[in-house]
Amino acid sequence: MTDSILSATDTPAPASAPERSVTAMIVDGWRDRSLGRWLWRLTALAVCIALWQFASMRKLDLVIVTFRNVPAPTEVAAAALRLFQSPKLVSHVANSLFRVFSGFAVAVVSGIALGLLIGRFRRVEDSLLPPLEVLRPIPGVAWIPLAILMFPSSELSMIYITFIGALFPILLNTIHGVEGVDRRLIASSRSLGAGRWSIFAEVILPGALPSIVTGLAIGMGTSWFCLVTAEMIAGQYGIGYYTWESYTLQNYADIVVGMLFIGAFGMASSSLIKWIGRLLMPWYRIQERHA
Amino acid sequence: MTDRNDAGRIDLRDISIHLPGKVRFEALRQITTRIDGGEFISIIGPSGCGKSTLLNAVAGYLAPSGGQLRVDGEPVDGPGPDRGMVFQQNSLLPWRTALDNVAFGLKMSGVPRGERLSRAAEFLEFVGLKGFEDRYPAQLSGGMQQRVEIARVLINHPRVVLMDEPFGALDAQTRERMQQLLLDIWGRLRPTVLFVTHDIDEALILADRVLVMTHRPGQVREEIVVDLPRPRPEDIIVAPEFIALKKRCLALVQDEVRKSLIGGLEAARIELPVEA
Numbered sequence: 001m002t003d004s005i006l007s008a009t010d011t012p013a014p015a016s017a018p019e020r021s022v023t024a025m026i027v028d029g030w031r032d033r034s035l036g037r038w039l040w041r042l043t044a045l046a047v048c049i050a051l052w053q054f055a056s057m058r059k060l061d062l063v064i065v066t067f068r069n070v071p072a073p074t075e076v077a078a079a080a081l082r083l084f085q086s087p088k089l090v091s092h093v094a095n096s097l098f099r100v101f102s103g104f105a106v107a108v109v110s111g112i113a114l115g116l117l118i119g120r121f122r123r124v125e126d127s128l129l130p131p132l133e134v135l136r137p138i139p140g141v142a143w144i145p146l147a148i149l150m151f152p153s154s155e156l157s158m159i160y161i162t163f164i165g166a167l168f169p170i171l172l173n174t175i176h177g178v179e180g181v182d183r184r185l186i187a188s189s190r191s192l193g194a195g196r197w198s199i200f201a202e203v204i205l206p207g208a209l210p211s212i213v214t215g216l217a218i219g220m221g222t223s224w225f226c227l228v229t230a231e232m233i234a235g236q237y238g239i240g241y242y243t244w245e246s247y248t249l250q251n252y253a254d255i256v257v258g259m260l261f262i263g264a265f266g267m268a269s270s271s272l273i274k275w276i277g278r279l280l281m282p283w284y285r286i287q288e289r290h291a
Numbered sequence: 292m293t294d295r296n297d298a299g300r301i302d303l304r305d306i307s308i309h310l311p312g313k314v315r316f317e318a319l320r321q322i323t324t325r326i327d328g329g330e331f332i333s334i335i336g337p338s339g340c341g342k343s344t345l346l347n348a349v350a351g352y353l354a355p356s357g358g359q360l361r362v363d364g365e366p367v368d369g370p371g372p373d374r375g376m377v378f379q380q381n382s383l384l385p386w387r388t389a390l391d392n393v394a395f396g397l398k399m400s401g402v403p404r405g406e407r408l409s410r411a412a413e414f415l416e417f418v419g420l421k422g423f424e425d426r427y428p429a430q431l432s433g434g435m436q437q438r439v440e441i442a443r444v445l446i447n448h449p450r451v452v453l454m455d456e457p458f459g460a461l462d463a464q465t466r467e468r469m470q471q472l473l474l475d476i477w478g479r480l481r482p483t484v485l486f487v488t489h490d491i492d493e494a495l496i497l498a499d500r501v502l503v504m505t506h507r508p509g510q511v512r513e514e515i516v517v518d519l520p521r522p523r524p525e526d527i528i529v530a531p532e533f534i535a536l537k538k539r540c541l542a543l544v545q546d547e548v549r550k551s552l553i554g555g556l557e558a559a560r561i562e563l564p565v566e567a
Contacts, residue, residue, distance in 0.1 A: 187352055188382035192447060193372035193399035202395070206386045283386045287429040 049073050071253035076260070079253035088237070095237040096227055096265070099155075103162025103230075104223045111167050111219070112212060115174025120204060136168050140229040148233060158230040158238075165226030166219035173215025177208030210284050213277030217270045224266035228258075239265070298363060299328040299450035299483030301349065305358035307508075308344055317508040318344040321358065324502065324511055328363075328450070329481040333494035335540065336504030336512070337548045342487040345509070346453045349485060350376045362451060372396055375444030375482075379456040381436040383428040389415060389439045390424035396447040414442040418472065434465040438472070445476065451483045459489065467525065470496055474522065491540045492528055495519075503543045506551030512543055 054060075056072035071079070083089055114132075117124045140161045147157040181204055189203050231240030243258025278285065303326075308319040318341040326332055334342045347353045348360060351370040360367045362374065370376075383392045390411050397407035415424060418438040428436055437457055444452060458466040470493060477484055488494050494501050501515040519532060527533050 182382070184378055184380070184382040185384060187350075187370070188376055188378065189384075189395070190370040191350055191372065191374065191376040192396040192443065194395075195399070198399055203384065206384070209386075281386065283427045283429070286427050287385050290429040 069252060071256055075253040076256045079251070080257045080260075083242075083254070083257055088242075091237040092239050092242050093261075093265075095234070095241075096231070096239040099158050099230060099238065100162050100223050100227055100265075100269075103159045103164075103226075104166045104220060106159070107163045107166035107170055107219055107223070108216065111170030111215070112174050115171045115212075115215075116178055116200070116204065116208070118171075119175040119178025119208070120200070132168075132171065135164075138164075140165055140226040144229065144233060154233045154235065157233055161230035161233075162223045162226050166223040169218040169222055170212070170215040173211045173218070174208060177211025177215075178204055180211065181207035209281055210277075213273065213281070216277070217273045220270045220273050221266050224262055224269070227262055297328050299330075300363050301326040301451065301483060301485075302361045302364075303358070304360075306345075306348065306355045306360055307357040308341070308348055308353060309356045310344065310353075319348075319355075320508040320510050322509070322511055323358075324514065326483060326485070328483055331477060331484045331486070331497055331499045333486045333488060333498035333501045334504065335488060335491060335494050335501060335544060336509065337506045337544060337551050338489075339551075340504045340506050340547070341509030342504060343455050346376070346455050346485055346487055349451065350374055350453050372400070372447040373449050374451045374453060375447060375449040377437070377440050377444055377452070377454045377457045379459045381428060381433075381440045383436060383439055383443070385428055388425050388427055389420065389431065392428065392439055393443045393446055395443060400447075411442075411446060414446045415439070417445075417476070418442045432465075434461050434469060437461070437469060441473070441476070445480065445482075448480070449482055451485065454484065454486045456487055456489065458493070466493070471525070473497065478522070491537055491544070495533060495536055495540065496523055496527065501540060503540060504547070506547045506554065512547060515539060 052070075053073045055067040056070050056075075058067075060067040083092075114128065118128055119125075143161055143164060144157075147160050148154065151157045151160060185203050185207065186199055189199055194202060227238070228240035228243055231238040232244050234241035239258055239261045243255055243262070246252070246254035246258060303322050303324050306319060306322040307317065309315050310318045322345065334345065336342055344353065348355055349362070349367065351367050351374065367374075383389075384395065387395065390408060393414050394407040394411035397410060398404075402410075412421075412424060415421060418441055420435060420438050420442070423431065423435065428439065431439065440457070458469045461469060473484075474497060484497075486494070486497055495517055498517050501517060503512045503515065504510065505512045515536060517536060519527060519530075519536075528537075
């Protein structure tokens with residue numbers, strides 16, 4: 001190889017430099033405004049709470065919707081404080097976390113495994129997808145009676161319902177991801193000596209990963225979504241149980257506290273999934289940025 | 292080098308290929324040719340004449356519907372690392388760095404990590420990409436991506452390298468540089484190269500022999516021996532011998548394009564009354 005060839009790289013830096021600086025300018029501009037945007041968002045949130053407070057205190061009646069029995073934010077805050085001081089809080093949270101993450105974990109393993117097989121093999125798709133499509137629209141509530149009958153303990157019934165909630169987003173996103181993998185990547189990998197198993201591990205799985213992570217984040221949310229339903233079966237502990245019990249006991253402020261807990265935990269665990277996804281796929285953000 | 296010259300012989304005998312589709316159509320018809328080990332072959336012809344189909348058959352992605360296809364006497368049965376493939380758009384794994392992409396073939400053949408990475412680094416240096424080991428494909432220019440692609444194929448020491456318009460998406464300057472790089476690599480490692488291109492200049496600069504294909508269904512119209520001395524300088528394209536060869540290739544390709552147009556018009560004329 002002559003020196004001229006060796007030293008002559010395609011000079012990517014000058015060629016792409018103008019593009020990169022434009023991108024940098026856009027990013028900088030966004031950063032400048034981001035503090036202002038966060039302030040704006042917080043203000044919007046505060047305004048919403050203030051409106052809620054106003055509506056509840058005035059027992060506002062808007063014909064279709066009435067705030068007569070809706071607890072005010074101050075009442076909710078008091079109820080929340082009571083829950084925080086209660087020795088039961090740890091049990092509520094621990095039980096719910098255990099149920100959601102157990103159901104989610106089973107959904108992750110089975111959803112990804114099934115999704116990879118269904119996405120890759122037509123025969124598996126034709127065998128498994130029709131029954132799964134029938135099960136998909138059935139809501140968690142409808143599963144309660146059967147879940148109680150099918151499993152030996154109420155704990156397993158509850159885990160089953162959070163599992164069912166998480167399964168379908170994970171499964172469908174995995175299938176979608178597998179089907180979206182560039183055929184040329186598979187072809188060229190085979191020409192480099194990759195066998196059946198390596199194609200799966202080295203090409204299909206990482207290729208589908210961005211879509212799988214999206215499915216996991218959604219599935220995490222739907223798993224929390226099903227928590228109240230699942231814990232209707234519960235005997236004494238769980239955030240969902242607490243919420244449902246408060247309804248039967250007409251402790252309206254407690255209901256809202258339970259709702260907010262579920263919302264906060266659901267959001268936090270979905271963010272956790274996305275964060276793990278970003279750690280697993282450093283290449284993905286780079287690709288998005290250069291696309 | 293002499294013993295390597297024996298490896299990579301390709302025998303095509305009466306190869307026909309039908310492609311599935313709405314209507315099953317004949318892409319290649321009874322192609323017969325013999326390519327010696329270490330030979331550099333360019334394939335040109337009108338669009339849609341089956342050039343890529345021929346490469347895909349040698350790669351093992353497509354099974355011929357008739358005829359015999361042998362590499363070093365053995366029938367081709369599926370893709371394998373002895374026949375490397377380079378596409379027009381890179382098919383690097385986006386989640387692997389340049390170094391890991393080049394090392395991929397060695398990983399598949401079970402070479403331990405340390406050894407495969409150091410060999411991959413050598414090959415990256417060989418294609419002029421020292422210092423870019425940790426870049427992801429998306430962080431490289433089009434020309435650099437194709438360099439990684441070439442290194443990734445070469446690390447397996449393939450007997451045959453199949454290239455389907457590998458420089459077609461690059462700008463003119465980068466393309467010239469890549470042609471010189473490819474010739475340099477070929478001179479050192481001497482694999483058999485099958486190089487599909489639209490560009491007659493490119494075909495002649497690179498090849499020992501140019502296969503000119505007919506319009507669909509593709510057959511070999513003519514084999515043109517390019518007996519220009521090597522190494523070929525960049526200004527060879529203005530040498531009289533080069534221009535003579537180019538004229539011949541142009542005439543053949545244009546003739547085939549004309550025939551395919553006439554064929555298309557006749558087909559349209561036949562269809563018109565049916566539609567009316």
